[in-house]
Amino acid sequence: MNFDTINALAPVAAIIGIMAVGGWVFTTWLRVKNGYPLDGAWGQAVYPKSSDEAMERVKLISQENAQLRAELGSVKDRLAVVERIVTDEGSRLSHEIEALRRPAN
Incomplete structure (x- = not known):
């Protein structure tokens, strides 16, 4: 791969990353809003206590x-x-x- 290809793919990768993080934030907000418990890294309940x-x-x-x-x-x-x-x-x-x-x- 040359430098031009990497420069062309970088914005696409950044947009995909931003969309993934945004989707995660949105689903977390929906879970909190509707009272579903959130899970931590090891499956333990984080919210609501x-x-x-x-x-x-x-x-x-x-x-x-x-x-x-x-x-x-x-x-x-x-x-x-x-x-x-x-x-x-x-x-x-x-x-x-x-x-x-x-x-x-």
């Missing part, structure tokens, strides 16, 4: 998760009953219904 607000948010999400799991469990139980009703023989089902209608002695 754990705060009371973040802990409260985790607590609320955990509670909602527990409620949804309980609801999912009841839906699964109901689905199992519906599947049993649909797949059972008609005569057995009618016997069980009649047994439920009779008063317990």
Whole structure:
């Protein structure tokens, strides 16, 4: 390569470098603005530090998760009953219904 080629490629390399740094700054700004944690060189969280607000948010999400799991469990139980009703023989089902209608002695 001669000196003229290097002089011609230098501005292109500088523009690419500036665009890369600008893109990194922009994505970092977006992450901070929207509350996403930033990672350091070794993957440790740099920002935001754990705060009371973040802990409260985790607590609320955990509670909602527990409620949804309980609801999912009841839906699964109901689905199992519906599947049993649909797949059972008609005569057995009618016997069980009649047994439920009779008063317990």
